[in-house]
Amino acid sequence: MPRALLTGASGRLGSVILEDLSDVWDIVPLSRRGGKGAVKCDILSHMDRETLPGRNFDIVVNTAAASSPSYCAARPAESWILNTMWPRALAEYCRGKAIQLIHFSTDLVYSGGTPPYSETSLAVPMSFYGWTKLIADILVQKADPDALIVRTSVLCGKTGSNRATFSEDLLSGRLNTVYVDCWRNHTPIHWLAGILPELVKRGESGLVIASGRYAQSRSAYAEALLKKHGKSTDHLVQEYMPPNIPSRLHLRGKYSTSLIY
Numbered sequence: 001m002p003r004a005l006l007t008g009a010s011g012r013l014g015s016v017i018l019e020d021l022s023d024v025w026d027i028v029p030l031s032r033r034g035g036k037g038a039v040k041c042d043i044l045s046h047m048d049r050e051t052l053p054g055r056n057f058d059i060v061v062n063t064a065a066a067s068s069p070s071y072c073a074a075r076p077a078e079s080w081i082l083n084t085m086w087p088r089a090l091a092e093y094c095r096g097k098a099i100q101l102i103h104f105s106t107d108l109v110y111s112g113g114t115p116p117y118s119e120t121s122l123a124v125p126m127s128f129y130g131w132t133k134l135i136a137d138i139l140v141q142k143a144d145p146d147a148l149i150v151r152t153s154v155l156c157g158k159t160g161s162n163r164a165t166f167s168e169d170l171l172s173g174r175l176n177t178v179y180v181d182c183w184r185n186h187t188p189i190h191w192l193a194g195i196l197p198e199l200v201k202r203g204e205s206g207l208v209i210a211s212g213r214y215a216q217s218r219s220a221y222a223e224a225l226l227k228k229h230g231k232s233t234d235h236l237v238q239e240y241m242p243p244n245i246p247s248r249l250h251l252r253g254k255y256s257t258s259l260i261y
């Protein structure tokens with residue numbers, strides 16, 4: 001069984017990868033605080049980074065990130081290290097040891113002005129978060145041309161993380177306001193985790209877009225999700241989104257699924 005080092009194991013995607021792929025990969029999870037079987041590694045701490053497990057790995061999966069645009073805007077230096085410098089360092093490490101790196105990117109690298117977006121489309125982010133991710137993608141590819149960068153959209157589905165996905169927020173009633181003019185390829189998180197071993201087996205490298213097949217407005221997605229789960233949509237408040245957020249982020253990448261909810 002291939003041995004995989006997984007960063008961000010307490011996050012949305014990391015927790016799903018850990019849960020769903022543990023019978024395919026022998027996973028060593030890392031998390032900022034440790035515990036629950038995870039090795040403690042605060043990526044911002046030089047000491048923690050130095051004590052990373054010394055075992056040999058076949059795969060490194062990097063899901064650790066400052067994943068929200070507002071968090072990145074409020075803490076730019078920390079976000080730059082996590083989202084940009086850390087992936088580049090990992091890529092150099094993996095290149096040196098011939099380890100397969102899988103790193104995750106976001107549709108928020110695109111402006112939303114010229115959809116649809118494929119792997120060859122020009123990316124011009126509208127947020128600092130988007131820039132941290134885009135520059136990481138470029139640096140990772142440069143440092144390790146064999147690295148696989150999986151660019152995806154809004155992650156949906158149930159996870160073991162204490163952070164909620166968009167669909168969990170809607171179903172729990174925590175999120176009521178939805179934008180009518182923001183199109184995204186809502187992506188089932190378990191599908192995304194599930195395709196990773198196949199991508200590795202196929203020898204995929206470079207930038208690959210993997211997402212839900214169809215772009216839907218946030219409000220249309222919310223209505224359909226709630227209806228599918230037999231819930232009322234009466235409480236939903238439909239609004240236009242604030243400025244400076246990409247609007248039409250239609251993705252047309254190499255890997256997609258018609259599973260939506």
Ligand SMILES: NC(=O)c1ccc[n+]([C@@H]2O[C@H](COP(=O)([O-])OP(=O)(O)OC[C@H]3O[C@@H](n4cnc5c(N)ncnc54)[C@H](OP(=O)(O)O)[C@@H]3O)[C@@H](O)[C@H]2O)c1
Nearest residue numbers: 008010011012013032042043064065067104106153154155
């Ligand atoms: N969520 C989405 O809808 C979405 C959409 C497109 C792309 N992506 C990309 O997918 C990847 C995974 O996103 P996600 O939603 O799973 O992120 P997430 O839920 O926010 O999880 C991020 C993970 O990074 C860890 N982390 C943060 N700071 C750290 C530090 N200093 N040291 C060690 N670990 C640290 C977090 O640990 P703690 O639990 O300790 O904070 C958490 O485990 C990211 O690259 C993101 O950009 C996500």
